[in-house]
Amino acid sequence: MPLFPESASTIANSIDYLYFYLIAVSTIMTVLIFSAVFIFAIKYRRRSPDEIPAPIHGSLKLEIFWSVVPFIIMLSFFWWGAQIFFESASPPPGAMDIYVVGKQWMWKIQYPEGQREINELHVPVGKPVRLTLASEDVIHSFFIPAFRVKHDVVPGRYDTMWFTATKPGRYHLFCAEYCGTEHSGMVGWVTVMSEPDYENWLTGGGSEGTMVQQGERLFQQLGCSTCHLLDQQGRCPIMRGVYGSHVQLQDGKTVLADDAYIRESILNPNAKIVAGFKPDVMPTFQGQISEEGLLQLIVYIKSLAITSAPGTTAPGAAGAATTGGGPRPPAKRTQPTGGKK
Amino acid sequence: MSTAIQDPQTVERPNYLNAEYGWKSWLLTTDHKRIAILYLISITLMFFVGGIFAVLIRLELLTPQGDLVNSDTYNKFFSMHGIVMVFFFLVPSIPATLGNFLVPMMIGAKDLAFPRINLLSWYIYIVGAVFTLAAVVLGGVDTGWTFYTPFSSSYSNTFVITAASGVFVAGFSSILTGLNFIVTIHKMRAPGMTWGRLPLFVWANYATALIQVLGTPVVAITLALVGLERAFRIGIFDPAIGGDPILFQHMFWFYSHPAVYIMILPGMGVISELVTCFSRKSVFGYSFIAGSSIGIAIIGFLVWGHHMFVTGMSMYASLYFSLLSFLVAVPSAIKVFNWTATMFRGSIVYDTPMLYAFGFIGLFTIGGLTGLFLATLAVDVHVTDTYFVVAHFHYVMVGGMVMAYMGGLHFWWPKISGRLYPEGWAKFAALLVFAGFNLTFFPQFILGYLGQPRRYHAYAPEFQVLNVMSTAGASILGLGYLIPLIYFLWSMRHGPKATSNPWGAKGLEWETTSPPPTFNFDKTPIVTEEAYAYSHKQEVEVG
Structure with a gap:
């Protein structure tokens, strides 16, 4: 039973590191709050029915402390997350193009060389790939968990997303935006191949020309x-x-x-x-x-x-x-x- | 009939329950307490309707193949679960029941400002619920509770307009309740009940009411536009006829993100009451807890775009929404810290309501912290639309809101019914709820990061073990909700009679009898002290 997804793109690792950072901070916060609640609940349990504790009305210093410090920590999440998000927004120059059309309920992929596939995407390892996404009907979302990339496929316009695969293998491709009856069947596989294998594969299809x-x-x-x-x-x-x-x-x-x-x-x-x-x-x-x-x-x-x-x-x-x-x-x-x- | 404990003070005394008899006395009542009971019955029914759909969803997900029902049916299950739970249980839950019952009493008023409008809002709710249930009976709706276009407006072949009409109508009920609360809290406070002395539950309901009045019209407009596009092919959201599908999401989340705070703020208000009472201590940082409710209500309107980071929205819009989403987390954190600090040097007992408060603090902390994951741009790209999101909002909505609701219901049950519930069973059920909840939803965080998309009828086989855990947890959780239903019903007839203040709690609602008379107080109370003045000399009654 897997507990953590494979990382198979250049961006996957950097998102994982950020994710681990978030988990670490959250765990510390959770442990702090849980132990405070737990310790107070035990230590200050009512010992006699008529005991009346002294009132404590608050502390401005503490309020400022626990508003400002968490926010500063959160700013680090914001900064790091935004940085990766910006870096991953546009593909490096020279990325190869592949075209994706989503329709209820399949992914149609076409390559500039003329190959066409359904629910299968073949890419070479180590090369930036830019996908141009179009939808024939409703909103879909192109999601490759192993690459940590996802982008909505919105009818009436083009969206783009990109990635560089780092490990040959076969990875899940999911539709992540609910799109009707066979939404959960709108899935496929991404095959990452070595460069020579990919060149080889490319020569196989495309009877209709480029x-x-x-x-x-x-x-x-x-x-x-x-x-x-x-x-x-x-x-x-x-x-x-x-x-x-x-x-x-x-x-x-x-x-x-x-x-x-x-x-x-x-x-x-x-x-x-x-x-x-x-x-x-x-x-x-x-x-x-x-x-x-x-x-x-x-x-x-x-x-x-x-x-x-x-x-x-x-x-x-x-x-x-x-x-x-x-x-x-x-x-x-x-x-x-x-x-x- | 149990007559073991009889409080001579309440025997024979007319109260809101025995003031009148007959179905007319209920269906035509303008008493806020009776209307609260009407709501309580209605939303409990809706909770179990939504719960049945949850059970069916979890049963289907026991196996990866999607073999229990076909995909259309499954899609209807999760859509109906979401629509019923969000619009007909969570949104009205605390404001319409506990809020309705308590807000006038807590501020020393005889009733809400507009008692007839209060009754009207219940009838409107019922009309909305009838539409929605009609959609279920006729064949269901499969758009998800989010009604995303152009699927909902042009592609779905189910009863979208019927269900959307239900939500549209129920929205007016929410608006009227909010309006009623705002006017009541402004104009009907008893002498001496200054804004700085308002119980925090009232502050929370006030902030909620602001969102209800300002936000709900937008979702009503949005759903009306979906209906227009669907019925008359007026191009608004469907790009095939000139519309913009993303416009829908902006409009929908402009309401539905603040609506998240409609659902959680009143719960936070309940927790403030519980933590102070069962720690027998004045609240730590009153003005910060009160102010943070208002802060959430305001900032909550500025963060809707964090639902849309992968829609291709402008990068700078994404940045802005990400930053403000972190900002809106601050007031929630302030509340958690202040509740914890309130327990410091308190005198703490572990009665059932307090167990629910502990549960709330723990689960809401996890729900809130995982919200930060979703506000973090790059991480959200991976986990949005996966089970991570499902787990996150169930931690906030069920782990937070429903815990608070259950805690509040136990806390004020003696006041509402005049009877005590069986404490042992209640503690047992609270523990079941806590354990079952975590077993149900914690595995879903892992599933989400693994990449299991939400709303999947069939899923990849390697996700099965975690899904089985989730289903196992859900059955424990379901039991944890059934037991209180049974003992609450039982206690109405057989429970020991409650004194006016069985918990030794502070607050005007505890100064009147249990159950209260129709006009709440024999004479208008005069408030001379702050809220939660537990250190002042008082008579402690042990219920």
Whole structure:
């Protein structure tokens, strides 16, 4: 019977240390209070029915002491917890991307290389992995106890989380936000593999091509390509170089073209009109494209980014774009998130 | 019929119980004490309804496969358990029963300020309870007590609107009780009963009333919006029709976190009364205990976001909510330290109510300290939505609040019923409750850090042993609650008659007879001393 979970990510140990610190302080506090209550209860038990103890009305010094000192100790919890929380908020540059779609009641995982899985996540050991999370229906929560990471998967938007696995093995994957009938069946496994095993595994699947290729196909099928031309101005904004750039809008504002912006522009085209264009030209694609398809389109558009635009965490990589027409996913891992190598 | 001990003072004397007879005299009463009894009966029924669901949950979790009932049924079990226990037992528990009975008496008043509104609030509660029970009978609701959107508004196929209406309606009952208490405490204190002399139980109920009046409308609005979205597809929370699901959580927790303090503050008030009486000592740090109730009521409104650290809320919002959550722990800690200090050099006896007070201090300490784990950002990410949270809030709500409620019920039972309960059985039951409680919920902290998510019908096999321990504990706990039900009922007919002050306690409620007359006092008392003046010369009656 396990009493403590495995630690299999870089962050797991630092959270465990903080947890032990909290347990230590709590144990000391509990023992102090319990022994005070216990000792007083024994020592000052009523010995004769009519004894009347002298009144003690309080002590300002003591009140200040036991308000301020615990609060200072609590500030150390706050500080330490916030520090880990902040460090773990954004992935290191060059993290590899994997895309997760939650739906009642399964996890659908797709890899940039084109593999798709259900309720199984494969990651290499020692490499930062960034998950982009989307939901098709209700709120889910992606929880890997051995990694000490959890993030809600909220419909209508993208969330991201990341981790670096440290130990090969198989670990639980749970849905942690109640999502209906088979909530407790929305579970799976995370397999952490050594780098060579992972490369090997990657070459196994992906008969539909890479996510970029899948996205490019969708771009044609849905007719996006008739108005959004790649390299010259059509009826709608040019696609090459959009991702990661700051887009000037009709109302004078600018917006960073990130995943959320692309998603919104596909589902609700009138929400943000690019300067120089008219509203109501583009129809909405709400309900006509799956969450997975949206992610493929975004990965495709991301691959069209030209340079590493400043201010983006995930500039597109030229490498991924050049594989766009390739017949099979390359054995060598492409890095759509670019940056290094 | 036992006539062993008869207090000549109370024999034949008209009291609120024998003043009138017949069901009309109860259902149309405006006497706060009779309304307290109506509430006591209703919330006891609801407690056992919620308890039956708890039993079914624990039975299902004996095995990891989820083989007792199907998952839809299990999901309804925990949803109904939560809705019934939170909104129909914990929220009204102490204010509507002990508070209703005692607040007017403790301040030397004849009744609450608005006796008819008091009766109305009970009827509203009953209407709310009927809606909720109707939802159970019709087929249940499976949203969890938190009604998270868009699941509740767009996806669940159960009786969401019926159950939410029950909660919506019951909210008005809570608001009216709070309003009544605020006005009563402001305007109807007896001569000499200054704010600085108010019993701490009254301070606690006052702080609770503030939260009830200010917070409850928000949850009513929130649930009404869920109903509108569900019935008319008006896009508020469901992103498929233009809503924001996280908005729901902000609105829900804006009430439901302060509601946690609605549930625990009155319990803290009870503990202040018990610790002083059974230590026969004036309270240590009166103004700090009183002030900390108000502090909790205010800061409690500013911490709701700590339920939402993994929703993708802004980092800076998370920081703010984390910091303030630590701040709100300070007033609770102040109370625990002051109760402990009150025992110092006291004259302590271990009657049943005091055993419950010991239990409260111990379990609430653990519940409070584990709350600090949840306020710590990085740790919360791992343990939120796991059994760690389940264990934490049961330590506060059951280990804290229900302990205090049971302690208070035993303490004031002689006043309420005019009879004494059997002390031996009561001590035995109190120990069962304490042992059963810890066996039920302590393993859940371990399960939570191991990663067992809450609201799971089936779970990973390696979690089974701890779950079996939990179920075993729950059966002991259940027995611990059944025994008092039996002996309280028994004592109403067969218990020895109680004197007006069987514990030798201080407080105006002990200066009138047991049970009190309809208007509480023969003449309005005049208060000349502070609360808990146990060192003043007094007659000690041993009950």
